[in-house]
Amino acid sequence: MAEHMTLQSVDMIEEVVSAVDAASDELRRLSLEIFNNPETIFVEFKACELLSNWLENRGWKVSRGVYGLKTAFEARFSLVEGGRTVCFNAEYDALPGLGHACGHNLIATSSLASAVALEHVLKTHRFPGTIVVMGTPGEESGGGKWIMATNGAWKGFDACVMTHGMRNFSTPLCLTKASWKLRARFHGQSAHAATAPWTGLNACDAIVHAYTAISMLRQHLEKGSTIQGCILEAGKASNIIPDYAEGLFSIRAPTMQKLDELKSRFEPIFGAAAAATGCSVELDWTALYEDVVSNETLAEQYRNYMIQHLGIEPEQLLTLEESRMLHDQPGCSDFGSCSYICPGIQAMFSINATDFPHSIGFREASAGEFAHQEALKAGQANALISLDVLINHDFADKVKAEFIAVMKKGGRWNRHLVFIPREIYPVQGSFRPMSAGIVS
């Protein structure tokens, strides 16, 4: 491979574009099959089989049930040993009761489009390098990529890119928050609420205590940090002291560093509520969403290809600066965990939906032809920047140098080496109920 080979020098741009265009009908079929058979968090068995079988039939080496998740897969394609490795993430989970209202069928399609294009280029030019399609389930509420990351996914890859549909704007830059999800289970002791309440430990009081303390904490949150929560269960009848209460909570902050700080103020609330009521509490940090760290070298190049070669007008695709100013997302993406391990972007493309993601309007647009074509175009741009990583040494070095610098500056470097995957631990309240003997 020549030291300064570029896509233009061998006309690979046209090869990428035409390979995706030729696969359009087949990719639409796969997208609609996933769309019409929605499967939720970690039970995406049909979609996982559909995509992994399809890649296997094309000659890819496929491993199923990888990195700690039954419905994850990793597919690899390489013809000549050595070279760099690029990855495309395919999501395929749907929302409970709403189906594909986040358009993850389009994410799968877009990443397969990139994969098909690079497979074609590798077959034509036979240079060293590996393409990977990572099947990543459970994005919605499951933090699937966090689980995969803690089990070794994406290690040593030179880039990993993916896309996501958006209601009405397109950007190469995804900005999301870091978030932990917590399930808290308070355990008390039941008693007759009128006859012998002193023999009980009130789990409803404990969770209300925690909820109230969280409300007080909100005044002291830094800009960009938020806490959401709901009580799922807190008793069954008014004449029984509730012995069990359960709630779900999310804390969010702009970066993982800020999230760690918020967690250190948030978590003691539950121990304090247990102490105040004599209950015990079990804290189950169920899913972590690290903030997405977008590689700006990749993002700029994505925009360049879109405008110079894929027919997008400059005003149709936000600049990086506009993205930072206008679209700082209050939400989260589990792509954050991936972006802490190797350089990457999650570009967003408009699907012209009547409503935001997680709505019926967004679901309807996710099955439409406009969304399909935009997903393919995003897949073409991602294929082109990934091809740059494979063949253009200077570009690959620049991508890597930016990644290392940003990780070190943000205190993110090697975070996964010291990371504890999942924490469930009990906190015991400090007093016991009075004995029943006091009744008389």
Ligand SMILES: [Zn+2]
């Ligand atoms: Zn979603």
Ligand SMILES: [Zn+2]
């Ligand atoms: Zn989504």
